[in-house]
Amino acid sequence: MKSFTLKLSLCVLALVALPVNCLGKHKEPPDPKFLAIDQITIIPIVDLRVDKKDNINLDNLAKTAAGDLKQRNYATVLSGAKGVAGDIAEEDLNDAKPEWVKRLGPAEARWVMVIGLGDVHSKITFGSTGNAEVTGFLFDKQDGSVLWKGTGVGQAGQGGLLGMAFKGMMSEAAIESAFMNLFGSIPKMPKKGK
Amino acid sequence: MSKPVLCFALILLLIPKGHSQQALPAAASPAASAKVVVFPPLVSVEQLQANARVHDLDSASFVSALQNAAKTNLTTRNFQLADSSGLLNSPEADLLKQLEPLTSRLARGSINDDAQQILGKLAARPDDYLLLVQFVRVKQGPGGSWNPYSGAITSGMSTTSFQAALISTRTGQVTWKNEVLERSVFSVDSPRFTKCVEQLYSTLAPKGGSQ
Numbered sequence: 001m002k003s004f005t006l007k008l009s010l011c012v013l014a015l016v017a018l019p020v021n022c023l024g025k026h027k028e029p030p031d032p033k034f035l036a037i038d039q040i041t042i043i044p045i046v047d048l049r050v051d052k053k054d055n056i057n058l059d060n061l062a063k064t065a066a067g068d069l070k071q072r073n074y075a076t077v078l079s080g081a082k083g084v085a086g087d088i089a090e091e092d093l094n095d096a097k098p099e100w101v102k103r104l105g106p107a108e109a110r111w112v113m114v115i116g117l118g119d120v121h122s123k124i125t126f127g128s129t130g131n132a133e134v135t136g137f138l139f140d141k142q143d144g145s146v147l148w149k150g151t152g153v154g155q156a157g158q159g160g161l162l163g164m165a166f167k168g169m170m171s172e173a174a175i176e177s178a179f180m181n182l183f184g185s186i187p188k189m190p191k192k193g194k
Numbered sequence: 195m196s197k198p199v200l201c202f203a204l205i206l207l208l209i210p211k212g213h214s215q216q217a218l219p220a221a222a223s224p225a226a227s228a229k230v231v232v233f234p235p236l237v238s239v240e241q242l243q244a245n246a247r248v249h250d251l252d253s254a255s256f257v258s259a260l261q262n263a264a265k266t267n268l269t270t271r272n273f274q275l276a277d278s279s280g281l282l283n284s285p286e287a288d289l290l291k292q293l294e295p296l297t298s299r300l301a302r303g304s305i306n307d308d309a310q311q312i313l314g315k316l317a318a319r320p321d322d323y324l325l326l327v328q329f330v331r332v333k334q335g336p337g338g339s340w341n342p343y344s345g346a347i348t349s350g351m352s353t354t355s356f357q358a359a360l361i362s363t364r365t366g367q368v369t370w371k372n373e374v375l376e377r378s379v380f381s382v383d384s385p386r387f388t389k390c391v392e393q394l395y396s397t398l399a400p401k402g403g404s405q
């Protein structure tokens with residue numbers, strides 16, 4: 001009887017604790033700074049690679065980034081305007097000064113995302129593998145601040161003859177995985193209308 | 195062997211097999227009288243993600259090995275090194291110090307507005323120098339893997355990149371630059387370090403000579 005009561009109390013406790021825990025997770029409000037975002041302007045991808053042997057279509061990468069951000073409920077727009085003179089260097093992004101941030105992207109854009117392609121590499125072993133590294137920065141041009149920054153790395157590969165045959169797809173698969181990891185760290189917005 | 199085949203073989207032999215990715219043309223050879231100032235090399239060790247395979251690297255040993263390698267490579271190519279103790283008391287010392295935070299950019303041969311301003315002030319001085327700037331960046335990433343059930347494999351993501359540039363204070367121009375990327379992490383005692391440094395300086399023409 002004692003054991004039955006103990007089991008029953010544990011079940012009740014579990015049933016009460018579970019929804020409370022779940023509720024707690026979902027009710028966590030996103031950062032108000034992110035809630036204010038109405039549209040993110042993605043400027044052309046910055047190629048920061050030392051090894052540029054793999055031919056990568058940077059325009060397609062920007063589209064991939066826009067798609068990933070859409071899945072996290074952000075409205076995005078692709079822009080061809082960098083806004084700043086010359087090439088954007090990694091040092092510019094890491095030590096971004098407000099005056100520099102305010103010149104990024106089109107004049108009317110407020111939230112600007114800069115994505116840097118750090119590395120892409122594919123190789124044949126007994127199979128084939130691909131690696132990719134991307135970094136992202138979300139700037140608020142109103143005050144010239146960095147709202148978010150992250151790094152995503154992606155690895156892909158398949159062993160055996162089948163893997164060797166798919167070598168050409170490994171870079172792409174690694175980049176997709178890197179983007180997924182990168183945007184995994186940006187807060188997910190509630191769906192519009194909720 | 196027929197004549198066209200012989201000609202083709204000769205052409206192939208004459209094509210230089212340099213490893214450099216960024217070597218500048220021989221026309222931009224360094225100024226004849228300038229002494230070289232070897233900047234303190236910048237070594238950056240980064241972790242790409244939390245589960246990166248971390249190697250115990252000693253940045254200080256990298257710095258001293260790079261400095262020695264630079265001096266050896268420059269002197270064997272007939273470059274004259276500036277006397278560092280004399281330079282400390284020179285009017286240029288303060289300006290050179292201001293360039294140090296820009297090492298990672300300069301080593302890529304990228305001269306931004308800040309660097310251009312400082313180089314402009316150096317150009318107005320009577321002494322003419324060549325600045326040797328070196329940057330080594332170690333990125334430690336996740337290692338390789340093999341899943342025996344799915345057959346999925348991955349390669350390690352760690353890399354070490356070496357970048358160096360020679361900049362003339364007279365013209366503010368990059369007279370030589372090169373970079374080498376090795377897809378692994380190693381210590382200065384490793385033969386791979388020696389190989390990378392050799393490759394880095396392989397495109398630097400001897401002073402007064404052509405590439």
